[in-house]
Amino acid sequence: MSESKKFVELDKSLHDRESFDCGELELNQFIKTQAAKHMNAGISRTMVLPALSPLPNQKLPICAFYSIAPSSICRETLPKAKAKKLPRYPIPVFLLAQLAVQSEFHGQGLGKISLINALKYLWEINSHMRAYAIVVDCLSDEAERFYTKYGFEFLCEHNGRTRMFISMKTIESLFS
Ligand SMILES: CC(C)(COP(=O)(O)OP(=O)(O)OC[C@H]1O[C@@H](n2cnc3c(N)ncnc32)[C@H](O)[C@@H]1OP(=O)(O)O)[C@@H](O)C(=O)NCCC(=O)NCCS
Numbered sequence: 237m238s239e240s241k242k243f244v245e246l247d248k249s250l251h252d253r254e255s256f257d258c259g260e261l262e263l264n265q266f267i268k269t270q271a272a273k274h275m276n277a278g279i280s281r282t283m284v285l286p287a288l289s290p291l292p293n294q295k296l297p298i299c300a301f302y303s304i305a306p307s308s309i310c311r312e313t314l315p316k317a318k319a320k321k322l323p324r325y326p327i328p329v330f331l332l333a334q335l336a337v338q339s340e341f342h343g344q345g346l347g348k349i350s351l352i353n354a355l356k357y358l359w360e361i362n363s364h365m366r367a368y369a370i371v372v373d374c375l376s377d378e379a380e381r382f383y384t385k386y387g388f389e390f391l392c393e394h395n396g397r398t399r400m401f402i403s404m405k406t407i408e409s410l411f412s
Pocket of ligand 1: 258259260263334335336337338341342343344345346347348349373374375376378379381382385
């Protein structure tokens with residue numbers, strides 16, 4: 237299986253959600269049962285990288301995906317030096333809610349490509365509607381190590397997960 241070059245919005249009539257397996261049950265379940273519903277409800281957007289060749293059901297396997305949504309954090313969760321420059325009401329951020337790569341592609345650079353694509357997409361949105369940072373909630377220690385590699389820092393514990401963030405200023409310096 238080889239992947240296309242472009243992320244597109246999830247379309248359940250075109251993309252085969254059933255065959256997606258990244259090794260994390262929660263993320264597999266998300267793409268199969270929730271991603272499209274959340275888009276219909278207007279609460280997040282899921283972008284997928286489809287394979288080039290269709291399955292016998294004529295749908296394209298999903299090689300990787302990510303989901304994004306607007307969110308907010310309390311300034312108290314940030315390191316003191318950063319927090320003191322911010323107001324006391326909720327601080328707008330972008331939530332990189334999910335990111336996963338089909339298991340057969342692990343270790344071939346698709347996680348990095350997906351993350352860069354998601355960061356660039358959010359950076360473009362930020363030129364229209366500002367957010368302070370991008371946050372991710374890590375499902376595992378491996379996910380935490382993956383995001384640390386790309387400059388994400390510890391923010392707080394959130395619903396039993398490690399929440400990490402990268403400031404929009406850092407993203408700006410990467411892409412502008
Ligand atoms: C985490 C995940 C997205 C990484 O995807 P991948 O395609 O295997 O990653 P890549 O091949 O692009 O690796 C990019 C870099 O991250 C590193 N990396 C990949 N997985 C890592 C891990 N689990 N821990 C630490 N570093 C990791 C690689 O060594 C590589 O570094 P290098 O460029 O210096 O060699 C993938 O393993 C996955 O889908 N896991 C299950 C879902 C998940 O945990 N998602 C995280 C969101 S909670």
